[in-house]
Amino acid sequence: MSIDPSWWAKIHGxxxxxxxxxxxxxxxxxxxxxxxxxxARAKASLLAAGYYTIILGALGTFPAVLSGLLLTKGEMGxxxxxxxxHLFVWPAFTGxxxxxxxxxxxxxxxxxxxxxxxxxxxxxVAGLMAGAGYWGGELILDS
Amino acid sequence: xxxxLEIKALGLALAVASVSLGGxxxxxxxxxxxxxxxxxxxxxxxxxxxxxxxxxxxxVRQGRQFFAMTCASxxxxxxxxxxxxxxxxxxxxxxxxxxxxxKGVKGEMPNFSKKYxxxxxxxxxxxxxxxx
Numbered sequence: 001m002s003i004d005p006s007w008w009a010k011i012h013g014x015x016x017x018x019x020x021x022x023x024x025x026x027x028x029x030x031x032x033x034x035x036x037x038x039x040a041r042a043k044a045s046l047l048a049a050g051y052y053t054i055i056l057g058a059l060g061t062f063p064a065v066l067s068g069l070l071l072t073k074g075e076m077g078x079x080x081x082x083x084x085x086h087l088f089v090w091p092a093f094t095g096x097x098x099x100x101x102x103x104x105x106x107x108x109x110x111x112x113x114x115x116x117x118x119x120x121x122x123x124x125v126a127g128l129m130a131g132a133g134y135w136g137g138e139l140i141l142d143s
Numbered sequence: 144x145x146x147x148l149e150i151k152a153l154g155l156a157l158a159v160a161s162v163s164l165g166g167x168x169x170x171x172x173x174x175x176x177x178x179x180x181x182x183x184x185x186x187x188x189x190x191x192x193x194x195x196x197x198x199x200x201x202x203v204r205q206g207r208q209f210f211a212m213t214c215a216s217x218x219x220x221x222x223x224x225x226x227x228x229x230x231x232x233x234x235x236x237x238x239x240x241x242x243x244x245x246k247g248v249k250g251e252m253p254n255f256s257k258k259y260x261x262x263x264x265x266x267x268x269x270x271x272x273x274x275x
Contacts, residue, residue, distance in 0.1 A: 009249065009250055062163075065167050066170065069167070069170055069171050069174050070174060070178070071250055072250060072251070073174060073175060073178040073251075074170075074171040074172065074173075074174035074175030074176075074178065075171075075175075075226070076168065076171050078226075079216065079217060079226075079253065080253040081253060082250070082251075082253075090164065090167075093163070093164065093167065094160045094161075094163065094164045095160070097156075097159055097160040097163040097164075098156040098157060098159065098160035099156070101152070101155055101156040101159040101160065102149075102152045102153060102155070102156035105148075105151070105152035105155055105156070106148060106149055106152045109148055110149060111147075111149060114149040139249070139250060140249065140250075
C-alpha cells in the first residue's frame with residue numbers, strides 16, 4: 001500500500017488531541033461536579049458535561065488508535081520514544097473505553113462510593129493520556 | 144440477589160474495554176501484513192546509480208560493534224531486517240545513510256545524532272556497505 005506516510009501522521013496528530021483533551025475535560029467537570037458545594041443545577045450541569053466528554057473521549061480513541069496503527073504499520077511496541085508512547089497508550093485506551101462504558105451505562109444512578117472509584121480511575125487514565133501525549137510529542141519534536 | 148447497577152456496569156465496562164484492546168491487537172496484524180512491504184523507508188529513498196562500497200576493515204569492525212549495540216534489535220543481527228527494514232545492499236548514497244542514522248525516520252526510527260558522532264556514523268555506514 002503506497003500511501004504517503006505523512007498523511008497518517010497528520011491524521012493521527014489531528015485525531016489524538018480529541019481524546020486527550022476530552023479526558024482532561026471530563027476529569028475536570030466530573031470532579032468539580034462531584035465536590036462543588038453549590039446549587040443542584042450547577043452540579044448537574046457539570047456532571048452532564050463530564051458525562052458527554054468522557055463518552056466522546058472514549059469514542060475518539062478509536063480513530064486515534066487506528067490512525068496510529070496505520071502510521072506505525074501495525075507496531076504495538078517499538079523502541080525508545082515509540083515504546084514509551086505505547087506503554088502509556090494501551091492502558092489509557094483500555095481504561096478510557098472502560099470508563100466511557102461504565103459512565104454511559106450508569107448515567108446519574110451512581111453511589112458516592114462508586115463515583116469516587118470512577119473519579120480515581122479517571123484521573124489515572126488522564127495521567128496516562130498525558131504521558132502518551134508527551135511521548136507522542138517527543139516522537140515528532142525530537143526527531 | 145441481583146448485583147447493583149454499578150457492578151453490572153463495571154462488568155460491561157471491563158468486557159467492552161477488553162474487546163476493544165483485543166480488537167486493536169487483532170487490527171495490528173492485517174495492518175502489519177498489508178503495510179510492512181513498504182516499511183523500508185530507507186530503500187525507497189532517492190537512489191544512486193552505483194552504490195558506494197566499503198571502507199577499511201577496522202572501520203567495518205567498529206561499525207559492526209555499534210550496529211550490534213544499537214541497531215540489531217530492530218534490523219536483525221545480520222541486518223537482514225526484523226522490525227526494521229533489511230539494510231543489506233542499500234541503493235542509496237553513504238551521505239543519505241548517514242543522514243538517516245543521525246536524523247532518524249519520523250514515527251519509525253529514533254535519531255542517533257546524540258549517541259554517535261560523525262566518525263562513529265561513518266563506521267556504521269562502512270559496516271552497512273560491507274554487507275551483501
